[in-house]
Amino acid sequence: MSKKSFKYYDYEVLMGGISYDYYDYEVHCRVKAGVVLPCEHPYGMNCRCNARRYAGRTIAWAREREIKRGEVKVKAAKLRVLAANQRTMAAGYRRQAAHPIYPGQDLICLSKAAISSALAARSETKADLLDASLSFTDPRSNPGIY
Numbered sequence: 001m002s003k004k005s006f007k008y009y010d011y012e013v014l015m016g017g018i019s020y021d022y023y024d025y026e027v028h029c030r031v032k033a034g035v036v037l038p039c040e041h042p043y044g045m046n047c048r049c050n051a052r053r054y055a056g057r058t059i060a061w062a063r064e065r066e067i068k069r070g071e072v073k074v075k076a077a078k079l080r081v082l083a084a085n086q087r088t089m090a091a092g093y094r095r096q097a098a099h100p101i102y103p104g105q106d107l108i109c110l111s112k113a114a115i116s117s118a119l120a121a122r123s124e125t126k127a128d129l130l131d132a133s134l135s136f137t138d139p140r141s142n143p144g145i146y
């Protein structure tokens with residue numbers, strides 16, 4: 001939590017009832033009385049503010065949600081790094097299969113390359129699923145939140 005948005009939140013609490021709307025730079029949305037205001041950008045515009053996602057929710061809830069979304073993004077990125085390493089490993093096995101040192105090594109290496117490629121595909125699919133799970137909170141795919 002940055003000091004800036006916490007200060008704004010404190011300010012709102014200190015004003016006790018008199019609530020001014022402000023822009024939360026951490027969650028990227030306008031807030032009034034602790035509640036996220038609707039996005040006022042044109043519907044077709046990709047404004048990338050989070051008001052469409054969190055309008056009507058409390059800013060505290062939206063912050064928690066953004067932290068969880070960040071954790072999911074990190075997990076997906078780690079899986080993509082793992083997939084890249086698995087693909088590199090598969091390429092290494094294929095290189096070794098082209099220059100076997102002992103009889104049958106080419107078959108062993110090609111099998112290991114196939115396994116590494118399959119693991120890479122699985123890692124990428126898991127990352128894709130995590131990325132897709134993030135879009136379910138977007139009201140553009142769930143208009144019921146409006």
Ligand SMILES: [Zn+2]
Nearest residue numbers: 039041047049
């Ligand atoms: Zn917007």
